[in-house]
Every structure is written in C-alpha cells, then in structure tokens.
Amino acid sequence: MTWLDAVKWDADGLIPAIAQDYKTGRILMMAWMNREALELSAQEQRAIYFSRSRQKLWRKGEESGHVQKLHELRLDCDADVIVMMVEQLGGIACHTGRESCFYRVFENNEWVTVDPVLKDPKDIY
C-alpha cells in the first residue's frame, strides 16, 4: 500500500486539488489530478493537474510560465480532497490574468468581479 493507494479516487480516477498561496493563504484555484498527476506533483514539487477537457496532464505554467512551486501537500479526512500550499510564480494563477480564479464575489444576488486583471491574457499565452 503506497501513499497513492490511500487516496480515494472518484469514479473517473480523479481527486480535486486546491492550490493556496503559501504566504497569504489566498485560494488561487481548484483543479483535478489523476494518480499520475499527483505522483508527478510530489516528485517534481510543482502542481501538475489532469485537464478534464483535454484529457491529459496539465503541467501548470508550461505555456504561461505561471508555475506553482509546491511547498506542502495535504490530504483530508476522507482522503478525497488535496490541498497544496504553493508559491505562484508570476503572481497569476488564473487564465484571465488575475491572481486567483476566485475573482467574483456574491453581492446583492449577483456575482461581481472585484479583482483586477494583472496581465492581458494575450500577453500570457
């Protein structure tokens, strides 16, 4: 039984992985990992996800340079969610050019965009 066997993979062989800034605690994004992605993340000490839309490994930052260096990896009580403390290179996790993917706040029955675009996505990809 390895540490990878302790993980409760879902029906598609995936687990949600939350990336959190290791200094500020800001939640940057949530994506999915398969067994290979989690193993490689631990080996290479950077976040490697499994893209459900493209059905392949997604080495976060491979195009944008916005690599997430891994500082700590945690598993929850049910063994079905991962939290990573990461250092977000470039300070941008979101494909919209924002620090975090969670840039919309619920206010007066609407989702209101409250965070600035730090870099034009055209200049990222």
Added chain:
Amino acid sequence: MTWLDAVKWDADGLIPAIAQDYKTGRILMMAWMNREALELSAQEQRAIYFSRSRQKLWRKGEESGHVQKLHELRLDCDADVIVMMVEQLGGIACHTGRESCFYRVFENNEWVTVDPVLKDPKDIY
C-alpha cells in the same frame, strides 16, 4: 437568468464548495452543494452542503453545533467551484474533532497526521 443559473453544475447537479477561515485563511474543508444548498447558504448566511452519501441537505453544525457563518461567497472563472470565507463556530470543522479536515501532510512518501484532536468526536455527536 439568476445568479444560480450562472453556476455550472456538474452531471449530478453539484458544485464543490471550499470553506476557508475568514481570519486565518486556513482551509477547513471541501464539500458539495446542490442548487438548493447554495441558495440556502446565501439566504441564511451559513454553510449548507448537500451530503452525497446521505443524498440530502446537510446544515453544517446541525448536530455538532459547529456552524460555519458565511462572511463571503466567491465563484471561480469557470463557474464550477465555490469558495466561502467562514467563521467556524467552536473552532472545529472536521468530524474527527480537528480544526481542519486537512490534518495530514505528505512527508517521506507518507501521509502524516500533524494536527491535534481538539475535542473527542464522542463529545461532539
């Protein structure tokens, strides 16, 4: 089109919801919400999940008293993950009696329990 229609529900009509301590930024847990759970969470300003195992609404804290008061609700760029800033009453989110469900850290190819049990689960439920 309401704010609930903006959410991209998965095939089971659910969305992952991450609860984060509004003061420390610590990630406490991740669970799931259906449309009703999200609507009620916003209305009642507390975390209400949908239990996949019991297939019914789960008003966090209804048995334990460990209610999560909602301070802020965010949606991500793909509209398929929720983050809640919460005040964790009792300081315990996990059913094991720990502050956070993420009490196991990956070290030397093992998941190592690093956080203390603050209250015996027998005294919670």
